[in-house]
Amino acid sequence: MNTKNLVLMALLVGVGATLYVVTPGMVNGMKPDFMLTMMFIGILLFPTIKETFLLSLATGVLSGLFTTFPAGLVPNIIDKAVTGFVFLAALMVLKKLASNFAVSAVLVGLGTVLSGIVFLAVALFVFNANVGATFAVLFVGVVLPAVVFNVIAFALIYPIVAKLVKRSKFQTAISI
Numbered sequence: 001m002n003t004k005n006l007v008l009m010a011l012l013v014g015v016g017a018t019l020y021v022v023t024p025g026m027v028n029g030m031k032p033d034f035m036l037t038m039m040f041i042g043i044l045l046f047p048t049i050k051e052t053f054l055l056s057l058a059t060g061v062l063s064g065l066f067t068t069f070p071a072g073l074v075p076n077i078i079d080k081a082v083t084g085f086v087f088l089a090a091l092m093v094l095k096k097l098a099s100n101f102a103v104s105a106v107l108v109g110l111g112t113v114l115s116g117i118v119f120l121a122v123a124l125f126v127f128n129a130n131v132g133a134t135f136a137v138l139f140v141g142v143v144l145p146a147v148v149f150n151v152i153a154f155a156l157i158y159p160i161v162a163k164l165v166k167r168s169k170f171q172t173a174i175s176i
Contacts, residue, residue, distance in 0.1 A: 010058075020034050041158055079122065
């Protein structure tokens, strides 16, 4: 791994953590996960197994530490790992299309849906988190708005990061 790439990934995770901490909770303390958006941007820039593992682990642990959802640490780690590698697999399958901004935005939206489903399934059904709301209520009240927030955040942040990467000679695995 290149040191410049690690620094950029750390910056993305740091920005994601900051956005995550300052965002107010919605339904039962759940909030849109902007760390997920930063993880997707990192995977788009560095679509390798090592970088995906590192980004997934870092965002999962930090999301879990900052979560206001009961028993949310382990579900966050599992959710980010599953979502990160499924997102990477989708990028590998759609190699030529993934460089298209619109396709990437759709993948971010679908990745957010997958992340929400995995998180809620693990938290509610495996860890029996008692939050006083059903899967459907949490999905509609938190996951669907999070999809909108994450796609908008991606649309605003990704072009800035892409320009930064172009100008600073980062060693990305894809051409931006």
